[in-house]
Amino acid sequence: MGKELLNWEQGRWIGQTLEVPNGVCAVPGNDLDGPPEGLAYTEEVKAATDHLYPLVEDFIPEFEWPAYAPLVHAINVLKTQKNAVVLAHNYMTPDIFNLVGDYKGDSLGLAIEATKTPADIIVQGGVHFMAETSKILSPDKKVLIPSMRAGCSLASSITGADVRLIKQRYPGIPVVTYVNTSADVKAESDICCTSSNAVAIVESICAEWGVSKAIMLPDEFLAKNVARQTDIEIIAWHGRCEVHARFSAQDVRDMRDANPGVVVLAHPECPPEVVAESDFTGSTKAMSDYVGEHSPGKVILLTECSMSDNVAVANPTVDFVRPCNLCPHMKRITLENLYECLRDETNEVLVPEPMRSQAHTAVQKMIDVSFPKEKGYFDPKSPIKDIQVI
Numbered sequence: 001m002g003k004e005l006l007n008w009e010q011g012r013w014i015g016q017t018l019e020v021p022n023g024v025c026a027v028p029g030n031d032l033d034g035p036p037e038g039l040a041y042t043e044e045v046k047a048a049t050d051h052l053y054p055l056v057e058d059f060i061p062e063f064e065w066p067a068y069a070p071l072v073h074a075i076n077v078l079k080t081q082k083n084a085v086v087l088a089h090n091y092m093t094p095d096i097f098n099l100v101g102d103y104k105g106d107s108l109g110l111a112i113e114a115t116k117t118p119a120d121i122i123v124q125g126g127v128h129f130m131a132e133t134s135k136i137l138s139p140d141k142k143v144l145i146p147s148m149r150a151g152c153s154l155a156s157s158i159t160g161a162d163v164r165l166i167k168q169r170y171p172g173i174p175v176v177t178y179v180n181t182s183a184d185v186k187a188e189s190d191i192c193c194t195s196s197n198a199v200a201i202v203e204s205i206c207a208e209w210g211v212s213k214a215i216m217l218p219d220e221f222l223a224k225n226v227a228r229q230t231d232i233e234i235i236a237w238h239g240r241c242e243v244h245a246r247f248s249a250q251d252v253r254d255m256r257d258a259n260p261g262v263v264v265l266a267h268p269e270c271p272p273e274v275v276a277e278s279d280f281t282g283s284t285k286a287m288s289d290y291v292g293e294h295s296p297g298k299v300i301l302l303t304e305c306s307m308s309d310n311v312a313v314a315n316p317t318v319d320f321v322r323p324c325n326l327c328p329h330m331k332r333i334t335l336e337n338l339y340e341c342l343r344d345e346t347n348e349v350l351v352p353e354p355m356r357s358q359a360h361t362a363v364q365k366m367i368d369v370s371f372p373k374e375k376g377y378f379d380p381k382s383p384i385k386d387i388q389v390i
């Protein structure tokens with residue numbers, strides 16, 4: 001296709017221009033100048049929140065706790081009053097993740113959990129495409145996002161119109177779309193995938209269609225890493241996660257030199273050369289599970305900063321080296337704007353029919369594919385392939 005990446009400069013993502021149906025993704029800047037007025041650290045707040053402080057004592061100094069506790073308490077009271085839940089992605093800051101999150105995990109896991117809750121309101125502690133996925137799977141619930149500007153460089157790299165054009169140019173080849181995309185892109189796709197099931201999904205849809213080639217959208221690096229694990233020929237789009245794309249193989253070698261014996265875990269949105277330098281590569285959940293199951297003495301997670309912070313709370317004996325690549329979009333979600341969003345029920349995420357139901361078909365088709373969890377691991381030693389990128 002040869003479309004230029006408008007938001008990339010010298011390999012770095014520098015901005016966001018895509019307008020989504022009811023919001024604009026990711027323009028740098030803060031949403032609030034300070035915490036909302038009217039919340040105070042009273043005896044009631046202290047009594048209701050003291051037991052939560054140990055969960056964040058490594059991140060919030062004790063003298064700052066009185067500034068956090070009133071917001072935490074107010075959010076938790078609102079959740080009860082309004083029958084609401086907060087879905088907290090692993091990349092949320094530790095205050096949101098540990099103190100107000102009801103369901104915690106990766107984007108699809110959260111959306112699936114949301115379908116099981118009797119709550120009337122879902123507040124998405126994550127970015128816009130995640131809120132859309134929640135709405136796609138739970139159309140009868142009110143889905144709110146604390147900042148409409150919480151976007152994603154992957155989701156903004158492609159539109160539904162792009163997918164329609166791809167299907168015209170490559171008829172007969174199934175389109176497999178990563179869940180990190182907007183609802184209109186999912187709606188145009190034959191099936192969705194996550195980083196944990198991408199290999200299984202590609203092989204499943206190709207077997208169903210009786211073909212040996214698949215188009216994977218939109219993450220170029222995930223597609224390249226999948227191509228290394230399967231005999232299916234993969235055609236990739238040129239989107240990138242601005243967080244994972246920043247890691248280099250030299251970074252990994254330097255980290256190993258500085259931390260002898262360290263175990264390096266990578267996310268498959270990292271470049272294939274980075275995966276080749278890792279000890280283990282898998283999805284956000286697979287990385288978290290690896291740490292829990294193996295308890296490595298010292299570990300590096302090549303992913304978003306807050307992931308290490310949040311996994312560390314559950315694994316206090318593991319020493320985490322924390323190379324820090326922040327996702328600026330995830331960091332648009334704060335305790336303050338989460339509180340205001342739930343209090344005022346603002347920033348509702350809507351996905352119009354029939355787009356929602358078409359997207360639901362692609363997501364559900366993926367959910368219905370069963371696969372052994374080892375199929376979600378990426379062998380660092382498998383050879384890097386040169387694949388077509390459109």
Ligand code: SF4
Binds near residue numbers: 304328330
């Ligand atoms: S970490 Fe990457 S994939 Fe996730 S929201 Fe941020 S830019 Fe998108």
